[in-house]
Structures are given as structure tokens and as C-alpha cells.
Amino acid sequence: MQYHLNGFRPGDPEIFEAAPGFQESGAGFPEKVDVLIVGSGPAGLTLAAQLSAFPDIVTRIVERRSGPLEKGQADGISCRSMEMFNAFGFAEKILKQGYWVNETTFWKPDPEHPEHIVRNGRIQDVEDGLSEMPHMILNQARVHDMFLEVMRNSRTRLEPDYSLQFTGLTVDPDDTDYPVTVTMQRIDSDRDGEQVTVKARYVVGCDGARSAVRKAIGRELIGDSANQAWGVMDVLAVTDFPDIRCKTLIQSAKEGNVIIIPREGGFLVRLYIELDKLDPGERVSNRTMTVDHLVAAAQRIFRPYSFSAKEVVWWSVYEIGQRLTDKFDDVPQDQTESRSPRVFIAGDACHTHSPKAGQGMNVSMGDAFNLGWKLVHVLQGHSTPQLLHSYSSERQRVAQELIDFDRKWSKIMSERPESGVSSSGETPRFQRYFIEHGRYTAGMSVKYENSRLTGMPTWQSHATGFEIGTRFHSSPVIRLADAKRVELGHTVTADTRWRLFAFCPNEDPSLSSSSIAQLCQFLQTDDASPILTHTPVGADLDAFLDFRVIFQQSSRELALETLPSLLLPRKGKLGLVDYEKVFCADRRNGHDIFDLRGIDRTHGCIVIVRPDQYIGHILPLDGFSELSTFFARLYQL
Numbered sequence: 001m002q003y004h005l006n007g008f009r010p011g012d013p014e015i016f017e018a019a020p021g022f023q024e025s026g027a028g029f030p031e032k033v034d035v036l037i038v039g040s041g042p043a044g045l046t047l048a049a050q051l052s053a054f055p056d057i058v059t060r061i062v063e064r065r066s067g068p069l070e071k072g073q074a075d076g077i078s079c080r081s082m083e084m085f086n087a088f089g090f091a092e093k094i095l096k097q098g099y100w101v102n103e104t105t106f107w108k109p110d111p112e113h114p115e116h117i118v119r120n121g122r123i124q125d126v127e128d129g130l131s132e133m134p135h136m137i138l139n140q141a142r143v144h145d146m147f148l149e150v151m152r153n154s155r156t157r158l159e160p161d162y163s164l165q166f167t168g169l170t171v172d173p174d175d176t177d178y179p180v181t182v183t184m185q186r187i188d189s190d191r192d193g194e195q196v197t198v199k200a201r202y203v204v205g206c207d208g209a210r211s212a213v214r215k216a217i218g219r220e221l222i223g224d225s226a227n228q229a230w231g232v233m234d235v236l237a238v239t240d241f242p243d244i245r246c247k248t249l250i251q252s253a254k255e256g257n258v259i260i261i262p263r264e265g266g267f268l269v270r271l272y273i274e275l276d277k278l279d280p281g282e283r284v285s286n287r288t289m290t291v292d293h294l295v296a297a298a299q300r301i302f303r304p305y306s307f308s309a310k311e312v313v314w315w316s317v318y319e320i321g322q323r324l325t326d327k328f329d330d331v332p333q334d335q336t337e338s339r340s341p342r343v344f345i346a347g348d349a350c351h352t353h354s355p356k357a358g359q360g361m362n363v364s365m366g367d368a369f370n371l372g373w374k375l376v377h378v379l380q381g382h383s384t385p386q387l388l389h390s391y392s393s394e395r396q397r398v399a400q401e402l403i404d405f406d407r408k409w410s411k412i413m414s415e416r417p418e419s420g421v422s423s424s425g426e427t428p429r430f431q432r433y434f435i436e437h438g439r440y441t442a443g444m445s446v447k448y449e450n451s452r453l454t455g456m457p458t459w460q461s462h463a464t465g466f467e468i469g470t471r472f473h474s475s476p477v478i479r480l481a482d483a484k485r486v487e488l489g490h491t492v493t494a495d496t497r498w499r500l501f502a503f504c505p506n507e508d509p510s511l512s513s514s515s516i517a518q519l520c521q522f523l524q525t526d527d528a529s530p531i532l533t534h535t536p537v538g539a540d541l542d543a544f545l546d547f548r549v550i551f552q553q554s555s556r557e558l559a560l561e562t563l564p565s566l567l568l569p570r571k572g573k574l575g576l577v578d579y580e581k582v583f584c585a586d587r588r589n590g591h592d593i594f595d596l597r598g599i600d601r602t603h604g605c606i607v608i609v610r611p612d613q614y615i616g617h618i619l620p621l622d623g624f625s626e627l628s629t630f631f632a633r634l635y636q637l
Contacts, residue, residue, distance in 0.1 A: 005572040019055030019155040037061040043347030044206030045147035046368035052154035064165040074361035080443025082133035087494040090146040098138035109253035163188035211349035217330040223323030229275040231294040233315035241305040328392035340385035351399035353406040373496040373611035455617030462605035465597030475593040481579035499609035510562035520564035530631035540571040
């Protein structure tokens with residue numbers, strides 16, 4: 001972590017100096033805002049945390065609840081979300097407080113005693129090398145707390161405005177400044193019924209499956225129900241079931257299925273329990289199900305093992321359904337050329353599904369992370385509003401893939417054993433499907449298609465392990481200036497900057513004829529350089545595009561003082577040198593980043609990484625024209 005850039009500051013460096021003239025949340029609602037976020041769930045807080053870093057963007061987030069979430073709801077954190085949390089600076093807290101999913105076990109009916117269950121196998125939960133981050137379990141409320149802390153410590157000191165309910169909005173297409181008028185109503189006891197009206201440049205509805213923002217823009221969730229009731233409970237239990245502290249999938253012969261999710265703290269456990277089949281069109285609310293039904297069902301499925309619930313912390317019942325909106329913004333499909341979006345929906349407001357795949361919170365946060373940097377780019381003038389169309393086009397496809405996966409997974413999890421209680425040793429279908437889709441549940445299946453933000457694979461062979469459109473896969477490297485081993489992906493923080501990683505051939509970088517010297521010369525002096533073209537006047541050279549270099553040589557083979565000056569940029573009010581732009585291959589484990597990511601050692605390459613950590617393009621080191629063209633398209637969107 002870098003700090004003291006503009007002078008020595010004592011105290012916690014994660015608490016930023018408040019921006020001059022910031023208005024504290026709760027001190028009266030402003031008449032105009034740049035971005036209004038409705039709903040403080042995982043999507044809303046992800047977006048608010050990212051926007052809170054920008055004092056020049058007036059952001060407010062409103063929530064109808066009276067305060068922060070305390071318990072229940074989502075708990076699974078994919079490896080991909082952990083990578084994103086690292087960009088926000090709190091992955092280490094999750095690692096310390098959460099449950100690490102190391103293995104998944106599978107249970108099926110005992111062939112000798114079908115009314116009993118028996119372990120059928122166990123697997124490593126996340127394949128080696130998939131991510132430097134593990135699959136974690138932590139109460140959604142704690143994740144919320146960490147986003148709230150990021151907001152609270154930001155330069156804007158952003159806090160949600162609670163007890164404020166969205167009631168409607170209108171969009172004036174002729175108003176190019178603040179076209180969205182939003183009405184809200186206070187529902188706290190001392191101001192109940194008080195009306196609040198605010199004009200906004202953009203509104204983002206993160207207000208859940210019953211989203212009022214979605215209804216206000218005429219979108220609807222379309223889909224169906226599987227007519228299957230499931231229960232979920234967080235419980236402190238006493239049991240002799242041996243895998244109670246492992247993520248476990250149980251398929252019984254006749255009593256239904258259970259998914260066990262151990263919770264943080266060493267004692268708490270979550271159970272997803274298959275309950276009754278629903279009649280066509282029936283809602284689970286029509287059944288008088290109680291927590292006793294859940295406990296009794298678990299006891300039947302766990303046989304021959306005992307299960308005693310000592311305290312149920314939280315429980316709910318739900319019916320499985322997969323629903324999706326056709327578009328995630330307010331612009332009709334036939335008007336995308338003439339209008340730019342002003343209202344967006346994210347998370348459960350635009351896609352709903354069962355919680356058993358563990359993707360709901362993760363995909364919702366991914367929605368917001370995709371949208372956040374685009375809003376900043378437009379509001380700060382780095383791109384035209386046309387860029388905002390890419391949010392719906394990219395994330396609607398991701399949500400559709402989630403719906404398709406969840407529909408099949410839910411069906412498989414509700415099936416009876418394929419061949420009764422056969423002792424043939426065949427792996428049950430639900431176990432095979434889970435193993436086959438491990439990358440999906442880890443959050444690594446997202447791939448953005450070719451667009452102006454994601455290039456064609458013309459030079460993909462230069463870095464086969466950095467697939468264009470997928471997330472930037474981190475790997476250990478050695479920082480040259482201090483010989484510290486670091487994860488290269490951890491340099492991509494949630495600050496909305498683009499990244500340019502130059503992987504160099506094995507040549508002397510001090511020579512003016514070297515590939516890296518030529519690239520630095522172009523970036524530093526050529527009028528077509530994206531650094532010179534897009535960096536705001538008076539800002540640091542890396543304010544828009546963060547340029548870093550990775551050499552094949554070891555840290556003891558290179559001399560820092562002989563490198564091009566662009567790799568030692570002077571920054572801030574004091575003109576201090578940034579020593580964290582140069583890295584070397586980490587050879588200690590036999591395979592370095594060039595091996596692990598399939599980088600052409602002879603020619604090297606440029607890897608362009610988007611602000612949301614996805615790979616935008618792969619280019620040759622001398623692809624100056626292509627590099628300029630790629631970033632020029634941001635202004636044309």
C-alpha cells in the first residue's frame with residue numbers, strides 16, 4: 001500500500017483525508033446528485049464503495065431498512081469475488097474472519113441400508129492454480145460492514161441514508177443535465193411520510209427482486225418456477241455427522257437433499273434443505289412451514305446420524321425460480337443509437353435464482369463493479385455516455401448464463417438417486433455435475449465478447465494464459481526496487497484506472513534500442529500516446545493509465561537506475577518517485593509468470609486490463625498504433 005504521496009500523514013493510512021466541503025450523509029438530502037443508488041445490498045454497496053472515492057462525483061445511496069443488515073441471506077464468496085475484495089482493500093479481513101472451503105464431500109444412500117446415507121467421495125473444492133484466493137464463506141452482513149467501512153473512510157465519508165423508500169421516478173429526455181427526477185418517502189418514526197425529491201444524472205436500482213426502480217422503467221422479471229420448496233437455516237447444532245465442518249452435498253433415497261455450508265466462527269452451520277414439492281402455480285407462502293419442519297427434515301435426511309438444533313439463528317423457506325429481465329437499463333432496444341441510459345438495475349433487481357449455486361451475491365457485485373468504472377469515466381469526461389450501453393450488453397449475458405446453470409443445477413439437486421441404491425460404484429449425477437462446473441462456481445467462467453472494450457484475439461498467441469475478455473489471472477512476481485514477492489494482480493485496485501502491463505523479451509532494457517525503451521519513448525513523447533492523450537491536465541502520469549513492466553531477468557540482474565525514466569515516474573505535490581512500477585519474474589518455484597501465463601519470451605507483449613480487472617486486449621510490444629486506437633475508442637463510445 002502506498003501513502004504519504006503528498007506529505008507525511010500520521011494515523012491509519014486506510015482512512016483518507018476528507019475532501020474539502022464534503023456533505024455528510026444525513027445532513028439533509030441534496031437537491032441534485034450525480035448518482036443515486038437505491039438499495040444497500042451487495043450490488044448497491046459495491047457501487048457506492050467505488051464511487052465514494054471521487055469527491056467530484058456527488059453520490060447518495062438510500063435504503064428503506066432502518067439500518068445495516070445484521071444476519072441471514074447470502075454467504076458464499078467465490079474466488080473471483082475475493083479478487084475483487086482485494087481491489088477494495090479488505091480481502092485479508094475476509095480471509096481472517098471467514099470459513100475457508102477446502103474440500104467438498106458427497107453423500108448418497110447406503111446400498112445396504114437405503115434409509116441411511118454414506119459418504120461417496122470428496123474433492124478439493126478449488127483446483128490448484130485457478131486463483132490465489134480461496135472460496136470463502138462469511139455472513140453477507142459482514143461483507144456489507146466492510147463495504148460500509150470503505151465508504152466511511154473514503155474522501156467523501158459516504159453513508160447510506162436509511163429509512164428512505166423509493167416511490168417513483170421520471171426521465172426527461174430533453175434535460176441533458178439532471179434528467180431523472182426521483183421521489184422518495186421517509187419511513188422513520190420521527191419523519192414518517194415526509195416526501196423527498198431529488199434530481200439525478202443517473203439512478204441505479206439495487207433494490208432486490210421486487211425492485212420498484214425496475215417497475216418504474218417498465219422492465220419485468222421473466223421466467224418460471226421449479227415448483228420445489230427449499231428451506232434454509234443457520235443453526236448451532238450438536239451432531240455426530242462427521243462432515244459437518246465441510247461443504248457437503250447429501251442426496252437421500254426418499255427424504256430429499258441437503259447442502260451443508262459451514263459458517264465462520266467454528267460452530268455455526270447453514271443447511272439448505274429440500275422440502276415439499278409444490279403444486280403448479282402454488283407459492284411457498286401458502287404452506288404453513290415452520291422452523292420445526294426444517295429441523296425434522298434434516299433429522300430424517302441425516303440418518304443414521306443424529307442432529308439436534310440448539311439454536312436457530314436465522315431461517316427461511318423459498319421456492320426455486322429463475323427469472324431475468326431482457327435489459328438492465330431504461331433504453332428500449334430499438335433506441336440504443338439515439339439515447340444513452342440514465343437508469344440502471346443491478347443484482348436481484350434484474351436476475352433471480354436459487355441460492356444453492358452460491359452465485360447470487362457474487363454476480364450482483366460483479367454487476368456493480370462493471371457499471372461503476374463506466375459511470376466514473378462518463379462523469380469525468382473520459383468517455384461519451386454511449387459507453388454506458390455496454391453495461392447491459394455485457395452483464396445481461398452473464399446473468400443469462402447464471403440462470404441456465406442454476407436451472408439445471410436446481411433440477412439435478414432435486415432429483416432422486418439415478419438408479420435407486422445401486423452398489424455399482426457409479427458417481428451420482430449431482431456429484432459429476434458439481435465437479436465439472438467447478439470453474440463456474442469459483443466465478444471464473446465470465447468472458448466478455450469482442451467489443452470496443454474487448455479486442456479481437458489477433459495477438460492472443462503472445463499470451464495464451466491471459467485470454468481476452470476473461471479476468472486478469474494474477475501470478476507472483478518480484479518487485480525490483482525492494483525485492484518483495486507480490487501478486488501482480490493485486491496492483492489492480494478499485495480506482496477505475498486502466499492498466500497496461502508490458503511483458504518484456506530477455507534483452508538489456510538499458511539500451512535505447514530495446515523493446516521496452518521504444519515503448520516508453522512512445523508513451524512518453526508521441527502525440528498518439530494514450531497516456532498523453534487521456535491523462536487530465538496537471539494530473540500524475542498514471543492518473544488514467546497505470547503502466548507497469550515485468551522483466552524475465554531476476555531482480556539481481558537489473559539496475560533500477562538504468563531503466564527508462566517513465567518506469568520511475570515523479571508524482572504528487574512533492575514530485576516523489578514511484579518505485580512500484582517495475583517487476584521481475586519469480587523463479588523460485590521453477591515456473592515463473594511467463595511460463596504460467598503462456599507469454600512469448602522472444603517477443604513479449606502488452607496486456608491491457610480494464611478497470612474491472614478483465615483483459616481488454618493483447619498487443620505486441622511495438623503495437624503503438626493499435627494501442628492508441630484501442631483507447632481512442634473510449635471517446636467514441
